[in-house]
Amino acid sequence: MSKHYILLADCKDEIGITSLISTIIKDTNSNIFHLDHYTDVQENENHLYLRIEFDKNDEVKSLLEKELTTKNINFQIFDAEEKVKTALLVSKEDHALSEIILRANRQEFPIEISCVISNHENNRKFVEDLGIPFHHVKVTKETKRESEDEITRICESYDVDLLVLAKYMQILSEVFVERHHLKIINIHHSFLPSFIGANPYKQAYTRGVKLIGATSHYVTEDLDAGPIIEQDVVRVNHRHSAQDMKHTGRHVESQVLARAVQWHCEHKVIVNGNKTVVFT
């Protein structure tokens, strides 16, 4: 049984919104454990973002739903302990996949790995030995649409609410991305917006960079251009080949994706246009 709820809300900023919402919670005799808010100051109007963790009881959720709906406040209310059903999509590389699976097995955050879907077979044994269903969905240029439909069917069969691209190296169609709107998190192996697309380490090597990085973002139809959730970097030097950079980059890719997925599952992320507000 969940101990408390998490409210994520955003609206046109006005004096008293935070007080209004905290009073609704108080009036149902629910205690607030954590409250964070941020005002995005813009030229024409300010926008308020809120995250509140509070006691679960029989009336607080329905009262909030009633009151916030009448006030044009965008909001979602989550059971804090309810696990986010997640499908992991992977191609050949296993480092990001294994990081998420191992953290899920340690129950580090509320996630349930429902299945792994891959366009290659090489990760099947690793995944099935951990008792996780593995689905191979072959992808070719000619069958891309059919393979995406199959991926959707598999996700729906597990009632999945989040898709994580753990080095899934296929560009997803606009139709697929819209069908899973803001429910797909990717790890891109560069410090975006540098080196978009395939082979970022080769691009980095050619450019002679002294830092390589990784970026986790929500997937949109525009390649590697979705709202950024988390990023990090690691130093390299003239002795690093492109292959050395790829190997060094694995660690930062895994850590960045894990933090992004954790914050999403802990309901700490609100999308603000093509940016995010992350209440860490």
Ligand SMILES: Nc1nc2c(c(=O)[nH]1)N[C@@H](CN(C=O)c1ccc(C(=O)N[C@@H](CCC(=O)O)C(=O)O)cc1)CN2
């Ligand atoms: N619609 C989107 N789809 C995907 C995104 C995205 O941001 N929007 N991110 C990628 C991941 N990725 C970089 O992080 C990436 C993966 C693959 C490619 C690519 O050129 N793939 C080729 C096939 C390559 C192969 O078969 O080995 C292709 O799809 O034609 C570029 C970037 C995941 N999808």
